[in-house]
Amino acid sequence: MLRILNKIQRIGIVTERLPKIEEPALDEIGAQLKDRIGELFGGSLAIREVDAGSCNGCELEIHALNNPYYGIERFGVHFVASPRHADMLLVTGPVSRHMEAALRRTYDATPEPKLVIAVGECGANGGEFGVSYASCGAVSNVIPVDAVIRGCPPTPLDLMRGILEAIGRRSSSGK
Amino acid sequence: MTTNAWMTSFLGRLSLREINVQEEPAPGLAPARLLKIGAGDWGHFAHEARNQDCRWVAAWGEDNGEELTVNAAFEKDGAYFIARTQVKRATPILPSHTPYYVAADRPERHMQDMLGVVFTDHPDPRRWTRHRAWKDSEFPLRKDFPTAGHPPAPTPPNDNYRFLFAHGSGVYEIPVGPVHAGIIEPGHFRFQAVGETVLNLEERLGYVHKGIEKIAEGRDAAGLARLAGRVSGDSTVAHAWAACMAMEKAAAIEMPARALSLRAIMAERERVANHLGDIGAICNDVSFTFAFYQFGRLRELWQRLSREAFGHRFMMDVVVPGGVAADIGDQASAAMQKQIVSLRRELAGLYNIVEDLPSLEDRLDTTGYLAPDAAKAFGALGYVGRASGVAFDVRKHAPYAPYQGMNLEVPVFTQGDVATRVEVRMREILASFTLIEKLLADLPAGPVHVALTSPAAGTEGLGLVEGFRGEILAYVRFGDGGRIARYFPRDPSWLTWPTLEKLVRDNIVPDFPVCNKSVNGSYSGHDL
Incomplete structure (x- = not known):
């Protein structure tokens, strides 16, 4: 136990204020995100992530949002296990035909009002896989999409920025 | 070498059993040897291979017009061979390998769904890869099946699959x-x-079937490398390398040494990143969140340096046909060496905590036990195999450039539980550190890329790479004009x-x- 406490104390808090490799700064995006979430979702945004056919690259970066450097929970964003608890679906693609029904059902299970973000090149436009006998391509070919976050895969900062933009667009459209 | 000794006796045994085998030269498939076999002997051949204690590696097929070609790869003591047979397209009937190798079960059902090969004595003829996006009378890998297919809209859910069921009180x-x-x-x-x-x-x-084998057809070499890099996003380097290795062997080009060393550095970095993330996630699954955050922190630092050095957090699309798309300078090399020194120190402390924390011991020791004989029967690879006595590592037992002579340490245990699979991964991280240090210290000068000349139609190549999950096999055959006619990746x-x-x-x-x-x-x- 002492070793664990010692390690925790020595490492301290690594959660970032000003990362060198990305602009704009993480805490700037985060502060805006937190404000918008406070305004629109009562301080907490619940996201259900749905892998509808991805290569798993996007999932790894979405995972990284929860690591101590990005710590997305501090901005009021958390990932939930059920679409019934979700305000937002973060969907990676391409949507495989074998996942088409499951994605529709997940969408239907998410209560209104809901936001859908298509993540990654494949989610946005089918990416390397396109449309075929096995793939429906972009997420918007299957369910209504409010915003896309491009990138193969998008970095954790791209993801945070994309979530913020989607929330901003929703408030300006008065939806 | 001893590898040839068993092969000679194996071929002798086959002829004693009157199984007619014809060896054909296949330079693109080296180090694997190509053995042609009659369709009727396909099952007997697998039986003999099992008696010889060969490992079943992979099976794949191809539509050649009048006939369907079926391949199966085997390995023993680091020596590979590929058995090949042909069946009539109109009557594609073949004995199964599954009665002798459980590992062949799903791959054969995949071939049945995708190519329409009927395995006569397969113990489980249920569909596997096919859900309901195409009919049971359609086979996506047949040449007359259009890439667009004829999918029903919308695709119905896969709710009519016949699962095993149990009954009884409670x-x-x-x-x-x-x-x-x-x-x-x-x-x-x-x-x-x-x-x-x-x-x-x-x-x-x-x-998540995305039709990768089908949409690979007709791509150029660079397009195939991009697709291969997305077979499994966490293994983008390893899959792209295996596909490129197959294409480069088919084209018989001499690869620049610096490019191969850089590929290996990236492959080891990929292995370390995945092991770091997964060890943390395993601890998280038994509520030891301290380790989840500590390993997650180290993984993030590691990925950031991958981006600084190679331009991408997963090093996606850096492995390209004929070499690599990024070179590193002294600064990146020094940064990688420095990071290894600091991570080694940090991990030593974390390993000590993970290894003797009573609550982790309680949850991970003896949990999920896989006996060594079962691991061998399944053909288990990577850390799953090595925690249960199956040592095979392509880098060590069938080394490809630049791993020859690198004296890699492969950790092998027999306890076979979750804790042991964690232990294997911890040791593999340290072994990868040593490899990266050696590769950086001896990094050859010179170009990192050569042009890939388009090989003649029909030329084939085989790639074998050790990904973080174990051996990856990639088969490529070129068609006209340098376009891909067939790509088959077998993930571990x-x-x-x-x-x-x-x-x-x-x-x-x-x-x-x-x-x-x-x-x-x-x-x-x-x-x-």
């Missing part, structure tokens, strides 16, 4: 998925349980997924996530 079923509760890939698990104990688990995969997950069904039995249902994570099969790499 037996109940738990259906899980395809959409899971975490940020993970989709698949379906059907448990039969009594109280908290798992009686049986049946996996139902195929949900094909062989490790079935072990999960076995090792989770008699464990409690709440230990399923940690058992699953300790195997960490790729859904995307398996469903293709």
